Amino acid sequence: MAGTGTFSYAPAIALFPLVAFVVALVFGKYMPKKGAIAGIFATAGSLLLSLVMFAAVAGGEVYHETLYEWTSGDITSQVGAEEIEFTFGILLDPLSTLMLVIVSLVALLVHVFSLGYMNAEGETGLPRYYAELGLFTFSMLAFVFADNLLMAFMFFELVGLCSYLLIGFWFRTRSAPSAAKKAFLVTRFGDYFFLIGVVAIAATFGTVAFAGDDSFVTAAETAINDGTQLFGFDARTWVTITGLLVLGGVIGKSAQFPLHTWLPDAMEGPTTVSALIHAATMVAAGVYLVARMFGYYALSPTALAIIAFVGGFTALFAATMGVVKDDVKQVLAYSTISQYGYMMLGLGVGGYVAGVFHLMNHAFFKALLFLGAGAVIILMHHEQDMWKMGGLKDKAPVTYYTFLAGALALAGIIPFSGFWSKDEILYDALIVGLEEPVILAAYAMGLVAVFFTGFYTFRMVFLTFHGEPRSEAAEDPHPVGWAVKVPLITLGILATVVGLANLAPIAKLLSIDITFLEFWLDGEYGAIEGLTYHEYHETVPFEEGYISSETVTMLIGAGVSLGLALAGAFTAHTLYNVPEPSRHMTKLGGAYTVLRSNYYQDEFQVWLAEGVTQPIARAADRFDRTVIDGTVNGVSSISLFGSSRVKRIQTGIVTNYAALLVAGFIGLLLVLGLYGGWF
Amino acid sequence: MTVAVEYYVLLSMGLFCIGLFGVLTRRNALMFLMSAELMLNAANINLIAFAFYHGNLTGQVFALFTMALAAAEVAVGLGIILVLYRNFRDVDVTVPTTMRW
């Protein structure tokens, strides 16, 4: 492949943060800013290199190189491969380079923001914080440019570890460690299926490579075409099964229903962490993985439909819960879940571009919103309850306007970035849905969610920034420094304009080629064989239907979603954009409690853990101590009892001995006599 | 006229059983010892009878040895019974039961 010259620096993208991790861990204590500097330089370096790679890909080059063989060995795979290699390699194609840029950019901004958020607040344990941030960035970047499923899984797990550590950063509290544990366990549950998927795919196709002729995608395609039997299933079914198994990991990491419960709790971590990990990047890992191996899912309509439906449902489900939260971060958390639902929906209906597009946009505006929330929290002296805020608009204009930009993007108000991507997703869902009822249902849910999104977003904005201050903290907010503002502004601009990357509706209306992202992902500039949008699109087995014409359909879709978003925003305005907003909980009636308690999802999972698993474990323990160990001890006590009896024949009276002796002798005589037939 | 060897065997067996009976029932150490001697002599009868029957003298010679050894045994036995009496003030074999089980 060409361009290895530039690309040979690719590993450094991930290695810089790794170095930062080591440095911060070992020397952080003695460094100015406790290791932040190292992190900032490292992420800056990564960003720089990522941009270089991006440019290189834009220049029509791609990079797919195996760097290091982990291990290899003989197998007898279902498709007849005799040998398998597990390697670490780099795959730089449009998708991964785009993601690299996003991740390293957000990471850099978060590092900078941390200066204002953590250092300024005089936290302890900063070296640990920056080290873990570095480790996370390393793992995330490595995950992004992984060229095979196993490597992806490994770094997938590592980001999980970092998430655990960072959520539990304030380990001296009771809640943070618990939230961290929950986050890891729930995602681990998903990863269990993911790992089965990896193992299954490897055992089936004898390869775990994403791209190239020896990728498992290609192998699966050939298997399906040849009608091979895989582990007793016909190929397509098996692909569906394995695909869904991998999807388990995705659902866990991207906090999709029913494994979404960890994300709101994860807000126990520092807000910067929430911004980086639980909004922009790690949570995106799941969706990114689907996009990464989209070719595989494209082979299985069932899997796609399930993805779409789960996505649509989660989008609505989470949005409804976001409506009633008081904690600003909680609202953002549920909106994150909801937004990833959209991405899943997009990918599920084959809207590869739409999904990735929304992934990108969301990364920016959600990072923005979280950092904004972080700024608000600084302003509010670490108060997160929106009901204690209010009126911050004038006191912190920068925060307000950037936050607003993010909110508009999130709500999907034209022309902010969120609108374009969300609209595209819904459009793709609609056209497929017209043929596929399941998808239509998913679309419907996504559509309804738009309303809620608009509502809770602006409820948040109004409660936080508008009206009268509702606490003395809100009266005189704590000022924020440049380290806070710079990232906000940067992201604010991005959130506003990044939508330009793919103005599909405009392009269709005016029929001009401005859908850059689509071209990008379609490999107009350069891509790896098989990993391009149109190839996916050909594989995706869905029919597409239109209401009268394509344009009309698009306009209807766009109009409806925009209308709903505005409606939501307006409702919020009427309810909350008043000097003294009230909770309006009665309006929802019984539903309110249900929503407040998140549909009792947590209760359910806690019950699973404590109501089911624990008793079983205790029962097993009791069984073990009584029955199994009892048997062991029983044997010994029985023999000892026997011993205490046996020795009683030694009565101490010599006459008895003589008698017993004679008796024994006669007994022996009898036995032998009977055998020998003496009498 | 000669008596068939079987009768000697029967005689010796009877003697043996008498001795055994004594061993099992007598509590006096000396009686116990005597009974044991009876059993030995039962063996002697056998030996001599069989020696006569087989027509070789091995048995008779052995019988002599047996008697000699029986005498030695008695000697040792009496010594032990003596110290027994000294320690337990009794020659009842069922008395010393300090060690059991």
Added chain:
Amino acid sequence: MMIEILIAVALVGALVTFVAPNRIAGKLAFAISLVPAVLSLWMFTAFDGSGNALLDGTLAFESQYEWLQLGEYSISWFVGLDGISIPLVVLTTILVSLAIMSSWTPIDDRESQFYGLVLFIEANLIGVFSALDFFLWFIFWEAVLIPMYLLIGIWGGPRRKYAAIKFFVYTNVASLVMFGAFIALVFGLGDSVTSFALPEIATAMLNGGPDGFLGLEGTTLTSVVFVAMFLGFAVKVPVVPFHTWLPDAHVEAPTPASVLLAGVLLKMGTYALLRFNFTMFPGQVETYAVPIAAIAVISVIYGAMLALAQTDLKRIVAYSSVSSMGYVILGLIAYTQFGVGGATFQMVSHGFISGLMFMAVGVIYNATHTRLVTDMSGMADRMPVAVGILIAGAFGYMGLPLMSGFFGEFTIFFGAFGAEQLPYSQVFTSLAMFGIVIVAGYLLFALQRTVFGPYELETDYEVGRAPLHDVVPMFVLLGIIILLGVAPDLIFEMITDAVDPILNGGEL
């Protein structure tokens, strides 16, 4: 000759340490134990063997001398290493050195005897992994028990006497059963073997096996022997339901003893299974695949569930060892290169990781004098470094990628999933894999309760940081674990090289 030197150094060292004054015993023993450690590392680098020791592979550091004659069978001093045994030898020597260092703090009574016994164990462990004559192997195998019995019994916790005798008798009975079965097998092989050299017996087994004995058909005898030996080793491994001696022994044993017990002694069982059952009885392995796989899965899940119910840190780790050993059995029964190779790798890996875990728990115990999860909280506040390592070890235990545990488990799962001669292998594998969730469950619960949260501990003294010589061994172990996780082929290649002949029924 090298192996003899290793053993000799350990034995002589043991004697020297016995007579050394308590004051210096610890340091002395550590210094001595460095010799085998360094030597074995050199042997590891200089390893030139290939193939399987029992299936006419070329042995490294081989040496054989006739010892004595038993009827028409000759018993000889016959040692040598192949790709399976050398990693285990290195594991032993390294772990012993570190265990010795880690016991400087907790062991404050009759030191010279303690360290002497540890070195004595080392000698025998090296012997177990290198002996290739059945009787010789069995001597080492049994001789490990006495010092461990004393280590638990003398320096153990409150119920040490019960635990020690239970461990001693239970494992000994198991050995007797196994011994009897194997002897019967050898006699059954008749004239085809003239010695107790394992390679010879293995060859005879693969060329037809026994022609009947004790009134049993050849095949029946083979099956009976296979089952008997499996049970014999199952106690040592241990697999459910023969595991109950393990938690008692672990809980009562002093930290270094636990380290060796979990780190190496358990591996003796799986190593023996691999050497005997899975090398000499390919036919039976196939016949009994399903039940054995079932046992493996049960061990994994049941062991993990038990761990979930414990509140004593050591008990948790002990039960989790049962669980991990279940993985090893699964890998073995998979009977594929990745399965058996992964199982062997997992032996080494789990040796290091469980050693690390027990050390970390021990360090915390030294400071807190309690191991009950319910008694402490927020230890991270007082001993950050030790706790950091404990967390790292815990994640290693959970199979975190780039640590050796993950490679072991992944290769086992991968090897087992596609296993051809194991029916329902996918089901078994998927079930067993659920262990990775439960293990995360109980370890994270334990961490959350003990090391996180506000600092709480009932002590009348100030809990401070752990001394350096407690932390260094753990760092070393952590380094090894990560090294093996990143570059598993350091040992995996030689392992698979030694495993292949087994799977190919003797041919290379």
Added chain:
Amino acid sequence: MAVFQLPEWMALAPALIMAATALALFVFDSISPRSTSRSLLAGTAAGGALVSLGVAVWFTVAGVGTPTIDGGRGEIEPIHGLVVDQLALYFMIIVAIVTALIAVASYDYLAGHTYQAEYYSLVMLAATGMSMMAAANSLVTIFIALELASLPSYALVAILKDNRGSVEAGLKYFLIGALSSAIFVYGISLVYGATGHLYLEDIAAVIEAGEADSYGGLLGLGILMLIGGFAYKTASVPFHFWAPEAYEGAPAPISAFLSSASKAAGFVIAFRVFTTAFPLEATRELIGVDWTLAFVILAIVTMTLGNFAAATQNNVKRMLAYSSIGHAGYALIGLAGLTADGGELVMGAAMMHLLVYGFMNTGAFLFVALAEHWGVGRTFEDYNGLSAQAPVACAALVVFMFSLAGVPPFAGFWSKYFLFTGAIGIGSTAMLVVAGALVVNSALSLYYYSRLVKAVLIEDPLPDRGVLDQPVGLYAAIIVAAVMTVALLAGFGPIADAATDAAAAALA
């Protein structure tokens, strides 16, 4: 070799030397009855025993008894009824070893004791008797030798005239002895009646010639009564009843002497008689049943009863007594396992066991002697924590205990496992049952042997215990025994060869 020049009667030198020593001591005693120059007396006795040992070893090495075809001197029969062959020499060696050990040990044990010369001369007389038993090959000489061994033993057991225990022990020993020897003699008379001969080989000849066909029942009963006699001497069920009391009550060195040497002597005559006089098949045709069956039953019952009764003893000496019964059961396997075509493996194993037993069991009893010398008491509790005050002796005790339990790395392992191997090797169902019993009993014995180890090593020392001196003689004997017990593990080859050769020669 020098042996050639020696007159034939010199072949009996080992026994004669014992006799001479005994007489010398008698003379000394009659000259100065009150003499208490312990060193002289003990020295003489030990010296005599050692010389006898040396000569016996020398003869063995010189090839006395080795069949001439193997370049040996062939067996020598100086007197009709006394033969010197490998078997004889082998057991003479055992007797001499034990005698030497206990002679040395008695040096301290008898301190402050009257009539010492008497004691030593009695010991030497008994030893003479035992050596004679080893050589006797006619029922006459056997009976005489047996009595020669027994009568002094009675006296020795009861030699502590003012100690009720000792006297009671002597009484019981004597009474049961009288009864048993009566039965034994009666058995001899019956055998004589059936065959008309007392010389073993003639008996065999008659039986094989089938001339005794009409006396099957007579012969059977006779054989059974002979077995009774041996069972008494070897303390086997049901003639074992004297043993627990005798061993417990007697002075510990005498217990050691009886339980090791006397037992061995009992076995040698059993081996001799049954291998020479009663060829299996011919006898079976005559009496309709294999006499091995009797030994199978005796072996199982004896080992089981011995071990089970030992398991819950509180008195250490009594525990050892019962364990010695158990070991008689193990050794009986040597007879139970005899088959028409060989069985020298198992018989040889039994002989090895008796030799090793001569060291480990003597050592164990001598430790008890040491404890009695210290006056620390007799129960397990009294032994608690002795290792703190007497580490060396306790280390030796540990060696003895684990060797008795048959755990490596001690010589007891070899003999016991060879017995096990041999038993299985016979391949008959009966022997399989025996092997099973052996396993069960070993497990149980592990428990109570390790119990004693636990007492001295693990339990905390008793508070009110005075300082313990280190008597030279006892320590010397114990340490020698311990060292030998360990050393024999490595140097077992010659013994195994000697034993199996002797067994083979005897069976030939």
